[in-house]
Amino acid sequence: MELLRALGSMIDAPSPKHAGVARALGLPEPPTSAEHHRVVASQRWPYASVYLGAEGMIGGVVRDRIAGFRRALGADDPRPAAEAVARDASTDADHLAALLDLLAALERWSNAGGSVEAGSADSGGGPAPGAAQRALLTHAKATLVREHVAPWLRVYLASFDDCGALFYEAWAALLGRAIDAVEGELRDEAEPSAPLPAALRDAPGLPDPRRAGGDAFVAGLLAPVRSGIVLVRDDLTRLADDAGLACRAGERRYALAGLLAQDPGGTLAWLSRRAEEWRDRLAGRGSARIAEWWSGRAEATARLLSQLAREAAAPARQPASAELPAQPAMAAASEASR
Amino acid sequence: MTLQELEARVSAAKAEAEARGETFYPGASRVHLAAYPPRERWADWVELDSKAWPERVERRFMLVPTTCFNCESACGLLAYVDRETLEVRKLEGNPEHPGSRGRNCAKGPATVTQLVDPDRILHPLKRTGERGEGRWERVGWDEALDEIASRIRAALDEDRREEVMYHVGRPGEDGFTERMLAAWGVDGHNSHTNICSSGARAGYHFWMGMDRPSPDHANARVIVLVSSHLEAGHYFNPHAQRVMEGKKNGAKLIVFDTRLSNTATHADHWLSTYPGSEAAVLLAVAAHLIRTGSYDATFVERWWNWREYLETNHPGEPADFETFQRILRELYEGFTFEFAAAESGVPEATVRAVAETVAGAGNRLSTHNWRSAAAGNLGGWQVARCLFLLNALMGAVAVPGGTYPNSWNKYVPRPIRMPSRHPKGWNDLTWPGDYPLSLMEMSFLLPHLTAEREGRLDVYFTRVYNPVWTNPDGFSWIEMLTDPERIGLHVALTPTWNETAFFADYVLPMGHSAERHDLTSYEQYDGRWIGFRQPVLRTARERLGEELATTRDANPGEVWEENEFWIELTWRIDPDGSRGVREFFESRRRPGEKMTVDEYYGWIFENSVPGLPERAAREGISPLEYMRRYGAFEIDREVGSLHETPVPEADLRNDFVVDRAGRAYSREPAPPSSNVVPLPVLDGDGDGRRRVGVEVNGTVRQGFPTPSGRLEFWSSTLAEWGWPEMAVPSYARSHVHPQNMDRDQMCLISTFRLPVQVHTRSANAKWLNEIAHTNPVWLHPGDAARIGVATGDLVRVETRIGHFVAKAWVTEGIHPGVAACSHHMGRWKPGTGRTAGDETTGDETGGRSSGGQGARQAVATVDLGREGDAWAMSRRKGTGPFASSDPDTARIWWTDVGVHQNMTFAVQPDPVSGAHCWHQAVRIERAKPGDRYGDIAVDTAKSRRVFRQWLELTRPARDHSPDGTRRPYWLMRPVRPERAAFRLPATDAAKSAGTTDPER
DSSP states (O other), X not given: OHHHHHHHHTTSOOOHHHHHHHHHHTOXXXXXXXXXXXXXXXXXXXXXXXXXXXXXXXXSHHHHHHHHHHHHHHHHOOOHHHHHHHTOOSTTTTBHHHHHHHHHHHHHHHXXXXXBOTTTOOBOSSXXXXXXXXXXXXXXXXXXXXXXXXXXXXXXXXTTTTSSOHHHHHHHHHHHHHHHHHHHHTGGGOOTTOOOOXXXXXXXXXXXXXXXXXXXXXXXXXXXXXXXXXXOHHHHXXXXXXXXXXXXXXXXXXXXXXXXXXXXXXXXXXXXXXXXHHHHHTTTSXXXXXXXXXXXXXXXXXXXXXXXXXXXXXXXXXXXXXXXXXXXXXXXXXXXXX | OOHHHHHHHHHHHHHHHHHTTOOOSSSOTTTSOOOSOXXXXXXXXXXXXXXXXXXXXXXXXXXXXXXXXXXXXXXXXEEEEETTTOOEEEEEEOTXXXXXXXXXXXXXXXXXXXXXXXXXXXXXXXXXXXXXXXXXXXXXXXXXXXXHHHHHHHHHHTTOGGGEEEEESXXXXXXXXXXXXXXXXXXXXXXXXXXXXXXXXXXXXXXXXXXXXXXXXXGOSEEEEESSHHHHOSSOHHHHHHHXXXXXXXXXXXXXXXXXXXXXXXXXXXXXXXXTOHXXXXXXXXXXXXXXXXXXXXXXXXXXXXXXXXXXXXXXXXOSHHHHHHHHHHHHTTOOHHHXXXXXXXXXXXXXXXXXXXXXXXXXXXXXXXXXXXXXXXXXXXXXXXXXHHHHHHTOBSSTTSEEEGGXXXXXXXXXXXXXXXXXXXXXXXXXXXXXXXXXXXXXXXXXXXXXXXXXXXXXXXXXXXXXXXXXXXXXXXHHHTOTTTEEEEEEEXXXXXXXXXXXXXXXXXXXXXXXXXXXOOOSSSEEEEEEEOOHHHHHHHHTTOOOSSGGGTSSTTOBOHHHHHHXXXXXXXXXXXXXXXXXXXXXXXTTSBOOHHHHHHHHHHHSSTTHHHXXXXXXXXXXXXXXXXXXXXXXEOOOOGGGXXXXXXXXXXXXXXXXXXXXXXXXXXXXXXXXXXXXXXXXXXXXXXXXXXXXXXXXXXXXXXXXXXXXXXXXXXXXTTOGGGSSSOOOOOTTSGGGSOTTOEEEEOOOOOTTOXXXXXXXXXXXXXXXXXXXXXXXXXXXHHHTOOTTOEEEEEOSSEEEEXXXXXXXXXXXXXXXXXXXXXXXXXXXXXGGOOOOOOOTTTSOOSSSSOOOSSOEEEEEEEETTEEEEEEEEOOOOOOSSXXXXXXXXXXXXXXXXXXXXXXXXXXXXXXXXXXXXXXXXXXXXXXXXXXXXXXXXXXXXXXXXXXXXXXXXXXXXXXXXXXXXXXXXXXXXXXXXXXXXXXXXXXXXXXXXXXX
């Protein structure tokens, strides 16, 4: 499980230390700071809450849920060192590296016995767990993977598919393999009749701009759990290039609203095609059930976008009237761009 | 490559990196701080120069660890030494330090401002005029050392050893100075502790034989603080971060604080108790636990000395636990929530809620009292005793989430050449027989004892200590310090000018935390560590290949460090070794030569710190190099419930007996210990056997270092030495209880801190002074309306011996009927003499003062007036901008530096603990016509009268000693004299035996 910790550490800003770890992992030369910033720090935030939260932002219910899981884990395990790991209910509780650390720690507790020093992976000194405790730890590990890792990790890793950075593409592929292996080991723990992970089960869908307004629509598009797709800033730049539009400098919401305002039909159509790509992107990655869920979300998004695009592109058959919502997407986009 | 192969490769790479002493991962994960440079790169760390922005200018640093000295917590620091200029550019936390874990309060990083303070003292100075006149000349170290040494030598030769005294503020080190005084054979240790923590510590000492708590806040379910230390920034940064951990884990925080302190703002339950009523509330909580059966009866039965209590106090009752439980219930049944509410002003429902919260803690109840109520009130030591009663009831003693005794979480390594002898004499100036149970020296009575008992000190060291300003009754201190009949030679060892140094004969510059060696260890969690303070520039230069003979060679000007100073002084006291003193500072490796600090600490690290040599060997370096490289070492953690530890069979082999009280004795010699942490000295069985433990349920366990071997709910010591009514945790009304004050008086709280200041220690730290530099009088709106003042108005605060004039601050954050004023501000310097001048002379060290400037950043210039016993101080001016080597001093925007209230307080020693009772009964009114901000007036004749009135409260050894001694032998005592010195003088002993001295 050192492998998971090592892979988790690779998502941090590069330092001279990264070279040694990357070498051990058989990965290409680590990226420069600028590349890390371009690929990760400014576009692919490694927090579960970004991908599972209804707002698509860091923190909130998703992080609280993970922090609660960590606390419960610490309370159940009397060893202080275990508590130190579990106590990481701070702002980084749902960070990918912290989750992989915890997964690795649970593995060590159940296999090696003894106390685990958070962050150092040292073990030794404490009593080996009994069979009952081992079963509990295995159950905890399964819960961690099922509820807090698997629901979003494949989506996150898939966002690196066309990131243009060899290192991160290789890293994402290797982490995907490692998580596959963990899930394979936990197959016995899987409950076929278990409900979907809470974060997916509870996730609201993408708002229809004709009813919810433009702001909510744009925000929903950018919240992966609502739209089923990950739109990074590079996507918007590509969209602008393809459509011959100007991508305005600013946060993604601002930029996307700007694109919609400039060419609603073209923008919506491009996004629809992107959603169709995402519909197929997770096929064969991880749990089929979760992949299907995400695929379904992306499919619904693609349909809605396609319909809106058609409406936006339709000739002005109806008289321009303030009473008729003739171009809802455009109106929404205008609202969002204010 | 398969995942298994990758797993093996990563594990192997990690193991290899760590075997080299390196960190494998880029950051320390998100569980610990990740932003620090990895330790293997400390030797050559590159950062961009922030001041060069937008240019990318790289600067290379050597990161050298040391230990903060701006309070007593001993947090780790990392000095960033510029490799090009060999200057300290900044100080940050040391992530390798187990106590502070890289986190620091504002005072740690501010150390760098003290290093470059333009007003610091850089050379030894000798008085040329009268004391206090402010005339100084620069002298060499040799001259100073020779004069001081010759006087001490004469005192030793003429058997006037009690005339040599070392008076310390916070020591900031473990063992060096006490070892030195033992080597000199002088009972001359004097601390500040009786104006600080000794009240609470006495309470803990009587319970468990150890005098400080080590609460495990991080793992607690309920945390009770009778203190504002969480955020007040003194001592408890390592505790505060663990309190926050506990809160993040769901712990409830209960804070007793009359003021809405920063700590109180974090509380789930804030109890704004009327000052002095804290023990009443705590006993109401205890009564609830007892009444509802919520306590851990098994623990109480095993570990309390209830049987001894019953046999002595209830001889007619069956000596069984059920009887004790009944009596315990009866004892505290009067402490109802209603009573507590009436005494404290806290609503009854709040007290009840707190009691129920504590009842739900199980044994995960961490509690802490430090100063606060214990330092403010007559009988304040009982606050700690009543607080610890909650732990003792819940079994929350030395268990995770509970409170540990400090000595089990502290490690003082045995030094080289430890003197085995003890001083022959007894110093009545520090340990007067009127206070036989005082936990520490009666330091703040020194002016009165020297005046009224003809005491004299021929050589008096004040070391980073400023009694004129810090202690109550400062004018009496000035009277003493300026009286050559009482003080022969006063030597002030200090990095900066202070109010006491003005009245010294020699002012000798000593280094700040990054300029000296010390060894520290403090109780901050259930583990034991040592921290190493070192002169970082010396270490850096030596790493670069220079050979420096002394720390003085690396420090600015002629600033020295105390360890080397004491070694040098000792050699001059006993130049030929004939007095048997020098040998303790003689090199073992090079007989006939002086011991160096490298040898002193090197020996300790090689021989007295378990695990350190092995850890260092893993990195291929010596233990001393390890400590110089990393600054701290954790010896162990999860020390656990030592009282439960069975005594090894080997210790019970030799003529082992158990007495009626369950105490176990054996003739087996005590095994050698490399940990010399202070502990009580317990008597043997009178037949040559030593105490080895206490029998509990058929097993001899280590127990507690108390006379009974158990937790002492009932203290036989208190009962036998004249205080039977105080022998169990109890509540007595304080001297500031409304019934003990006139109707027009209020209680003034003077004990609270400003979060970024620590007394004299943080003076001239510009960042800290900018943040906090004044101390208005807190008044509740109701009181302000009655007095007729608003925020900013001047008020006159009248004490028993005088008055001071300060500004009002009207706030609802204080209990009605109570006023408060922080003791941290109000620094001053006399307006005469070059000491106080504002001119800058500059010198070869780059414009910094060679002495004679005085501090200017947060110091008022005052006029001192005296007519007989009547003293007056008036502010000539506050602070302001001035030109110096530091351009920031031209940017000083504040002028107010607060008011020195302590001057107007009489001494109020608690008759049991000896602690000064800081709370004042005062009258507050609008300032009178002619009153000016900062005015102070005191009549020292009144001071002496108050001293005598409080003296009448005592129960002296001569009247109450049960065995003809001055003090219970088992109680802890720094520099313990030999046993014979404990005997009372013949006349006093006769008195204690029942006869009467006709002359009294």
